[in-house]
Amino acid sequence: MKYKTLKGLQDILAPDIPVWQHIEAVARDIFRTYGYQEIRLPILESTEIFTRSIGETSDIVEKEMYTFQDKGGRSVTLRPEGTASFVRAYVEHHLYNNPAPQKFYYMGPMFRYERPQAYRYRQFYQIGAEAMGIEDPNLDAEIISLLSAILRRIGLEGLNFEITSIGCKACRPGYREALKNYLRDKLDGFCGDCRRRYDLNPLRILDCKVPECISSRQGSPPVLDYLCAGCREHFDGLKYNLDLLKVPHTINPNLVRGLDYYTKTAFEVTSESLGSQKAVAAGGRYDGLVDEFGGPPTPGIGFALGMERIVPLIKGSVKTSEGPDLFICPLGDEASVKALVLAEQLRTHGVRIEANLESSSIRSQMRKADRIGARNVLVLGEDEIRKGEVVVKDMTTGTETRTPIDIQELARLIREKK
Numbered sequence: 001m002k003y004k005t006l007k008g009l010q011d012i013l014a015p016d017i018p019v020w021q022h023i024e025a026v027a028r029d030i031f032r033t034y035g036y037q038e039i040r041l042p043i044l045e046s047t048e049i050f051t052r053s054i055g056e057t058s059d060i061v062e063k064e065m066y067t068f069q070d071k072g073g074r075s076v077t078l079r080p081e082g083t084a085s086f087v088r089a090y091v092e093h094h095l096y097n098n099p100a101p102q103k104f105y106y107m108g109p110m111f112r113y114e115r116p117q118a119y120r121y122r123q124f125y126q127i128g129a130e131a132m133g134i135e136d137p138n139l140d141a142e143i144i145s146l147l148s149a150i151l152r153r154i155g156l157e158g159l160n161f162e163i164t165s166i167g168c169k170a171c172r173p174g175y176r177e178a179l180k181n182y183l184r185d186k187l188d189g190f191c192g193d194c195r196r197r198y199d200l201n202p203l204r205i206l207d208c209k210v211p212e213c214i215s216s217r218q219g220s221p222p223v224l225d226y227l228c229a230g231c232r233e234h235f236d237g238l239k240y241n242l243d244l245l246k247v248p249h250t251i252n253p254n255l256v257r258g259l260d261y262y263t264k265t266a267f268e269v270t271s272e273s274l275g276s277q278k279a280v281a282a283g284g285r286y287d288g289l290v291d292e293f294g295g296p297p298t299p300g301i302g303f304a305l306g307m308e309r310i311v312p313l314i315k316g317s318v319k320t321s322e323g324p325d326l327f328i329c330p331l332g333d334e335a336s337v338k339a340l341v342l343a344e345q346l347r348t349h350g351v352r353i354e355a356n357l358e359s360s361s362i363r364s365q366m367r368k369a370d371r372i373g374a375r376n377v378l379v380l381g382e383d384e385i386r387k388g389e390v391v392v393k394d395m396t397t398g399t400e401t402r403t404p405i406d407i408q409e410l411a412r413l414i415r416e417k418k
């Protein structure tokens, strides 16, 4: 074999495709009921869009971006996530002029140069949502409830909704100092990245995945203890609302997100069935990001779910293969052409038809009908064409029905058997 996919990338093929389509269809349907409109964004953006928002010292920007120069010498990056591109579009098209909340969703591939492993790819797909213009925790509760509705409807069970607040511009500096004080004499136990982050962005140390760093930072002060009155009240409001909406959740004071733009609410949905890559979805509030991108101060909140982590969890419960409603077996050249025409006409009635367009022995055609799981089979030979009558065989029950070659009649018969 000469050509293969690149490391960390994969083709998505048949038995998985119906599972992907199921998730996408459920998500679209639920987004519709919550008033979210789709937005389609480019996959390639100016690099600065990500460095400015996700943060220079984040793992994504430091290690994981597919960044290169295009032929015009500009630095461009394959998007590692959706929110930064979304906010760029929100500001570029002055969407803040529309009445709040403005609510959007997107679906598509993201790219991160990570070490590939189970459930971790270099191209992976997210379904994301962003809601803009409302600061009240009612919106936070609504979007978390929306995420919970999608995950429930696609058939996921045993999920934990972990929530926290990571403070705002007002209380973060105080927390930053408290954290630095705590870590000051423990720095030897941390990796080189974290020692560098200590001065640049100490909060990032809390997100480092290196095992020594995880144990060295144990016992550090939780950000929840340092929230200002406004953030505390906001977080209390969120918890109250989630109880009200019956979205089961736990408070995880150690939850930190890998992106710098988050403020106040942060959340993650985890599944114990996934081993170490257990986050299926994550999100949070980003009240300063529109401002940062040159728009008027506008609060926002969003989430993204990871398709590759959800597909394997529900694979067994989604019907994956569906054979045609009718398989037409022509015998002879004249019948093959007739089969082609008959199939076209029947399809306009919404039934799924597979016609064997090349005449072969009846035995091999029946074998094929069986292999592709056809529900009904119709044999079309010279005799049938002459008499204007065919026999439709139901492959599950074995029942045979004689019927005239009449499109309306045939379509009705096949629909009845569905």
Ligand code: ATP
Binding pocket: 081, 112, 114, 119, 120, 121, 122, 123, 124, 125, 126, 258, 277, 278, 279, 280, 281, 282, 283, 304, 305, 306, 307, 308, 309
């Ligand atoms: P992790 O902690 O697993 O690295 P993350 O915090 O980097 O996740 P987010 O940026 O919050 O992930 O992305 C939201 C979701 O996208 C994750 O919860 C996960 O389901 C999915 N995701 C992120 N990175 C990958 C990847 N490399 N491969 C597959 N799915 C991914």
Ligand code: MG
Binding pocket: 258
């Ligand atoms: Mg990551």
